[in-house]
Amino acid sequence: xSERRVAILFGGVVVFLLALLTAxxxxxxxxxxxxxxxxxxxxxxxxxxxxxxxxxxRVARAEMERENVELRERVRELEAAYAASVGVRLESDLxxxxxxxxxxxxxxxxxxxxxxxxxxSFRRTxxxxxxxxxxxxxxxxxxxxxxxxxxxxxxxxxxxxxxxLLVTDRDSSVGAMVERTRRQGIVRGTREDPGVLSxxxxxxxxxxxxxxxxxxxxxxxxxxxxxxxxxxxxxESDGDLFHAIxxxxxxxxxxxxxxxxxxxxxxxxxxxxxxxxxxx
Amino acid sequence: xxxxxxFAGALAAVALVEVLxxxxxxxxxxxxxxxxxxxxxxxxxxxxxxxxxxxxxxGLVQDTLTASLFGLxxxxxxxxxxxxxxxxxxxxxxxxxxxxxxxxxxxxVHQVLVIGLLTVLDIADVDPDVLVVLSxxxxxxxxxxxxxxxxRRLREWALRRRTLAARRLRSK
Numbered sequence: 001x002s003e004r005r006v007a008i009l010f011g012g013v014v015v016f017l018l019a020l021l022t023a024x025x026x027x028x029x030x031x032x033x034x035x036x037x038x039x040x041x042x043x044x045x046x047x048x049x050x051x052x053x054x055x056x057x058r059v060a061r062a063e064m065e066r067e068n069v070e071l072r073e074r075v076r077e078l079e080a081a082y083a084a085s086v087g088v089r090l091e092s093d094l095x096x097x098x099x100x101x102x103x104x105x106x107x108x109x110x111x112x113x114x115x116x117x118x119x120x121s122f123r124r125t126x127x128x129x130x131x132x133x134x135x136x137x138x139x140x141x142x143x144x145x146x147x148x149x150x151x152x153x154x155x156x157x158x159x160x161x162x163x164x165l166l167v168t169d170r171d172s173s174v175g176a177m178v179e180r181t182r183r184q185g186i187v188r189g190t191r192e193d194p195g196v197l198s199x200x201x202x203x204x205x206x207x208x209x210x211x212x213x214x215x216x217x218x219x220x221x222x223x224x225x226x227x228x229x230x231x232x233x234x235x236e237s238d239g240d241l242f243h244a245i246x247x248x249x250x251x252x253x254x255x256x257x258x259x260x261x262x263x264x265x266x267x268x269x270x271x272x273x274x275x276x277x278x279x280x
Numbered sequence: 281x282x283x284x285x286x287f288a289g290a291l292a293a294v295a296l297v298e299v300l301x302x303x304x305x306x307x308x309x310x311x312x313x314x315x316x317x318x319x320x321x322x323x324x325x326x327x328x329x330x331x332x333x334x335x336x337x338x339g340l341v342q343d344t345l346t347a348s349l350f351g352l353x354x355x356x357x358x359x360x361x362x363x364x365x366x367x368x369x370x371x372x373x374x375x376x377x378x379x380x381x382x383x384x385x386x387x388x389v390h391q392v393l394v395i396g397l398l399t400v401l402d403i404a405d406v407d408p409d410v411l412v413v414l415s416x417x418x419x420x421x422x423x424x425x426x427x428x429x430x431x432r433r434l435r436e437w438a439l440r441r442r443t444l445a446a447r448r449l450r451s452k
Contacts, residue, residue: 001329003328006327006328006329006332006362007328009329009332010328010332010358010362013332013336013358014355014358014359017351017354017355017358018355020350020351021349021351021352021355021397021401022401024349024350024351
């Protein structure tokens with residue numbers, strides 16, 4: 001018999017005897033098997049776990065990327081919907097404010113859209129679009145207000161639109177009075193600040209305080225009495241005779257959407273002296 | 281066939297001696313590894329197959345006579361027999377010192393395998409003592425060398441007798 005065959009036979013005999021020995025100690029044989037088998041199984045399990053983790057990671061990443069794209073799209077949709085809802089809510093608030101406005105009992109008002117506002121340039125005006133059924137009426141010199149207070153008066157109308165001279169314009173003069181003391185003066189726009197009015201011709205001895213409400217006095221032949229004009233913010237002495245009073249308009253010119261044109265007829269110009277600045 | 285029968289006879293003699301020593305002088309039975317000695321001697325004179333089969337047979341007999349796990353000494357003797365047989369094919373074993381060294385190494389390998397298997401299989405709480413192992417190896421080796429010296433003397437004596445007998449026949 002060749003040495004190779006003897007070596008194979010030797011190996012077989014050794015394995016057989018080892019099996020014989022371990023068969024007589026099955027518990028220990030199991031431990032030995034585990035001792036040999038354990039690390040191998042652990043290695044295989046680790047490799048399998050790693051491969052599975054990598055695979056799951058790739059799947060999860062692909063899922064997350066897909067979900068991310070969907071979420072971005074959803075966010076865009078929601079942002080658009082939110083912007084639309086905000087616009088609707090603002091519009092609703094403005095309309096609600098106008099609807100809740102309670103005009104004087106004898107007032108006859110016409111609701112018009114504000115389509116143009118220029119309250120910073122040399123001529124501070126606004127343009128209203130008149131309703132279809134009211135475009136042939138004469139709107140010249142009619143007072144214009146909002147739910148907050150006085151906006152101005154119509155200076156011209158035609159083609160379905162009306163131009164309004166804002167109360168803040170420098171050429172605008174409104175007969176006004178301090179609501180608390182009923183002392184009257186004239187409110188005009190200022191050159192230096194387009195958002196501030198000036199209440200003129202109130203003598204120094206008159207009690208005027210910051211915070212006092214200024215309303216129309218109804219003495220200029222155009223504006224009815226009692227329409228809010230603004231609130232006094234500062235009172236200073238202007239020379240020897242009059243206060244220098246600054247008034248913040250009641251109307252926020254930066255958020256105009258609708259305005260009311262009063263059908264109230266002003267005093268005809270023929271009854272007024274003219275040239276006093278009030279009846280322009 | 282003759283060598284197999286001689287091996288069988290030697291194995292039976294060793295088993296008988298082991299049994300007698302175990303009954304009469306147990307300490308002496310543990311000191312000398314006669315089965316390993318027999319395996320090494322048979323492996324020194326034969327090829328690897330002889331070493332393998334001789335080791336297996338001697339180990340099985342030893343396992344039968346001892347109360348340990350069956351197969352423990354068989355495995356150890358098998359390894360020793362095969363190993364010594366492979367070694368004897370590569371080195372000159374005619375010198376007594378080489379034979380004695382192989383016997384000592386074979387005993388030590390046998391002891392290491394038995395102790396190792398007992399420990400791994402957790403069969404007995406073995407406390408291996410290097411001095412005991414070395415002393416067994418040395419004593420077994422000494423017995424083996426004595427056997428080899430005695431066997432050589434016996435062969436020489438037998439050869440001289442045959443030579444003298446032949447001369448007498450020629451002179452007559």
